[in-house]
Amino acid sequence: MKKLLDDPAQAVTDSLRGFAQAHADEVTLHEDPTFVVRASGTPPGQVAVISGGGSGHEPLHAGFVGAGMLDAAVPGAVFTSPTADQVAAAIVAADGGAGVLAVVKNYTGDVLNFETGIELAQAEGVEVSSVVVNDDVAVEDSLYTAGRRGVAGTLAVEKIAGAAAARGDDLATVTALAERVVSRVRSMGVALSACTVPHVGRPSFDLADDEVEVGIGIHGEPGRHRVQASGALDITRRLVEPVVEDLDLAAGEKVLLFVNGMGGTPSSELYVVYARARDLLVERGVEVTRSLVGSYVTSLEMQGASVTVLRLDEELTALWDAPVRTTALRW
Amino acid sequence: MKKLLDDPAQAVTDSLRGFAQAHADEVTLHEDPTFVVRASGTPPGQVAVISGGGSGHEPLHAGFVGAGMLDAAVPGAVFTSPTADQVAAAIVAADGGAGVLAVVKNYTGDVLNFETGIELAQAEGVEVSSVVVNDDVAVEDSLYTAGRRGVAGTLAVEKIAGAAAARGDDLATVTALAERVVSRVRSMGVALSACTVPHVGRPSFDLADDEVEVGIGIHGEPGRHRVQASGALDITRRLVEPVVEDLDLAAGEKVLLFVNGMGGTPSSELYVVYARARDLLVERGVEVTRSLVGSYVTSLEMQGASVTVLRLDEELTALWDAPVRTTALRW
Numbered sequence: 001m002k003k004l005l006d007d008p009a010q011a012v013t014d015s016l017r018g019f020a021q022a023h024a025d026e027v028t029l030h031e032d033p034t035f036v037v038r039a040s041g042t043p044p045g046q047v048a049v050i051s052g053g054g055s056g057h058e059p060l061h062a063g064f065v066g067a068g069m070l071d072a073a074v075p076g077a078v079f080t081s082p083t084a085d086q087v088a089a090a091i092v093a094a095d096g097g098a099g100v101l102a103v104v105k106n107y108t109g110d111v112l113n114f115e116t117g118i119e120l121a122q123a124e125g126v127e128v129s130s131v132v133v134n135d136d137v138a139v140e141d142s143l144y145t146a147g148r149r150g151v152a153g154t155l156a157v158e159k160i161a162g163a164a165a166a167r168g169d170d171l172a173t174v175t176a177l178a179e180r181v182v183s184r185v186r187s188m189g190v191a192l193s194a195c196t197v198p199h200v201g202r203p204s205f206d207l208a209d210d211e212v213e214v215g216i217g218i219h220g221e222p223g224r225h226r227v228q229a230s231g232a233l234d235i236t237r238r239l240v241e242p243v244v245e246d247l248d249l250a251a252g253e254k255v256l257l258f259v260n261g262m263g264g265t266p267s268s269e270l271y272v273v274y275a276r277a278r279d280l281l282v283e284r285g286v287e288v289t290r291s292l293v294g295s296y297v298t299s300l301e302m303q304g305a306s307v308t309v310l311r312l313d314e315e316l317t318a319l320w321d322a323p324v325r326t327t328a329l330r331w
Numbered sequence: 332m333k334k335l336l337d338d339p340a341q342a343v344t345d346s347l348r349g350f351a352q353a354h355a356d357e358v359t360l361h362e363d364p365t366f367v368v369r370a371s372g373t374p375p376g377q378v379a380v381i382s383g384g385g386s387g388h389e390p391l392h393a394g395f396v397g398a399g400m401l402d403a404a405v406p407g408a409v410f411t412s413p414t415a416d417q418v419a420a421a422i423v424a425a426d427g428g429a430g431v432l433a434v435v436k437n438y439t440g441d442v443l444n445f446e447t448g449i450e451l452a453q454a455e456g457v458e459v460s461s462v463v464v465n466d467d468v469a470v471e472d473s474l475y476t477a478g479r480r481g482v483a484g485t486l487a488v489e490k491i492a493g494a495a496a497a498r499g500d501d502l503a504t505v506t507a508l509a510e511r512v513v514s515r516v517r518s519m520g521v522a523l524s525a526c527t528v529p530h531v532g533r534p535s536f537d538l539a540d541d542e543v544e545v546g547i548g549i550h551g552e553p554g555r556h557r558v559q560a561s562g563a564l565d566i567t568r569r570l571v572e573p574v575v576e577d578l579d580l581a582a583g584e585k586v587l588l589f590v591n592g593m594g595g596t597p598s599s600e601l602y603v604v605y606a607r608a609r610d611l612l613v614e615r616g617v618e619v620t621r622s623l624v625g626s627y628v629t630s631l632e633m634q635g636a637s638v639t640v641l642r643l644d645e646e647l648t649a650l651w652d653a654p655v656r657t658t659a660l661r662w
Contacts, residue, residue: 018606
């Protein structure tokens with residue numbers, strides 16, 4: 001294993017410290033328990049939006065802390081849920097007096113620890129709601145989940161909930177909007193290579209030189225099937241079709257198309273996947289009115305990509321377009 | 332070779348088309364000859380700043396087209412200079428009536444083709460100046476250069492020249508500021524893996540499982556030496572020390588510290604390198620007042636990183652801080 005790390009057991013802490021130093025004007029790192037908040041805090045009277053989960057998916061979630069998106073992020077160990085104590089501390093720290101929405105990816109550990117953390121924070125008097133993101137159409141259950149996994153669609157939930165909070169919506173409204181995104185966003189991914197968890201030291205799976213894993217999760221867990229490596233068009237079709245079918249997209253509908261890199265794939269390839277995915281949607285009469293391309297929800301250094309489609313409406317489009325000022329996403 | 336591409340010979344064009352589609356509000360792609368300009372054009376009366384070079388280093392340069400940075404970018408084939416015709420066409424298209432600065436990385440092909448392209452544009456009546464960036468301290472001459480190579484420091488030259496143009500400086504002033512950045516910026520990189528040029532189909536070099544290449548260029552060309560893979564601190568020291576020595580940095584000086592990923596390295600590792608590099612500078616009494624961390628000047632999917640240090644002064648700091656609205660860099 002070659003990585004730009006020192007002690008593997010300290011990798012998450014080392015990385016978070018560097019992140020907080022590089023962006024000291026924007027974020028503050030708390031340690032023991034570990035969480036990241038906006039340097040300026042949640043604006044008083046504004047609903048706070050928080051998220052978290054295992055590390056190894058950077059910039060998700062800490063890179064999305066900032067105005068118009070998340071007020072706090074709770075990183076666990078690599079591919080491991082944060083503890084309930086971390087979650088509770090982040091909720092209490094992020095509360096601006098108007099309550100807190102927790103965005104949780106659907107993994108068994110995350111769901112359990114967020115539930116307990118939320119109860120602990122509620123016991124301290126904070127109003128808390130939560131949504132569970134389960135956008136991955138690849139598998140119904142997995143090693144890590146009952147039901148579908150939460151993957152790159154989480155970014156859209158966080159962006160839109162954060163925009164709703166920033167415009168002054170109350171907790172019930174922010175929560176309902178987040179639920180609306182969850183019900184309208186779907187994803188599917190492909191891996192060209194595995195990733196190596198630092199404290200494990202070996203790749204999470206083996207993939208032959210001529211194979212790709214379709215339906216991969218963001219933890220190196222198995223996908224739907226392995227196929228012969230082929231071109232971008234063929235692979236992209238294997239991602240777009242299940243997403244479109246699951247969403248039951250009809251001609252004339254407007255969507256956000258988000259092509260996400262898994263960490264080790266250069267943006268030049270992501271733009272080829274974007275072009276292919278866009279063509280496949282346009283062929284079906286679907287209108288791509290918003291786009292995002294980049295490595296935002298990753299699996300360490302895994303090579304691969306995922307395609308996320310969000311069925312838009314006027315309000316979701318306006319909230320997607322609203323200003324966002326985080327270290328990883330800003331407009 | 333597994334990549335998310337179709338015909339390798341069309342990879343650059345396919346990717347540029349996806350890029351232009353995804354960012355149609357911000358950039359416009361011209362084909363035959365190929366170059367990218369701001370969708371809104373150069374503001375009339377403003378100096379235009381352009382750059383270009385071989386593809387495979389994305390988001391450099393096309394990702395930096397936008398307000399406050401580049402007015403045009405000229406992509407060649409992968410790791411191959413654009414042609415003089417491309418350069419000339421981009422200069423003519425970008426000219427807003429106040430002249431054009433061309434930022435050229437120091438590679439023999441780029442220098443020659445930009446020279447010819449500039450002459451062609453001048454023959455059409457455009458006032459053009461140029462600067463050559465040579466920030467890589469690793470080697471004095473290389474396979475591709477007479478003199479030092481231009482690498483990640485190019486980003487700082489483009490950002491600061493673009494900011495000077497945006498505030499209304501004339502061509503001579505913008506050019507002098509770009510030269511000032513060139514004289515004060517130094518870089519050095521390391522590779523943990525090679526990259527594979529699509530139309531070649533095999534890795535650009537072999538590196539044993541326990542080796543890293545220190546002083547790597549951005550084309551997979553050889554560096555200074557191979558060493559046993561070690562931790563982030565040891566590797567980062569091998570990058571920071573030559574940079575600091577070449578700049579002759581003294582205690583009390585203020586710098587921009589830019590940790591750049593080579594394409595296949597996740598941001599979590601880059602932040603560890605950033606933390607180590609920052610500590611090494613602080614140990615010497617150097618003050619890190621500005622920071623940038625991310626994969627901005629890449630070598631396809633190569634794993635590795637580079638460290639760039641820019642000696643700041645008040646004016647360069649203000650120009651670095653000035654607003655920038657490009658697809659890859661915005662604040």
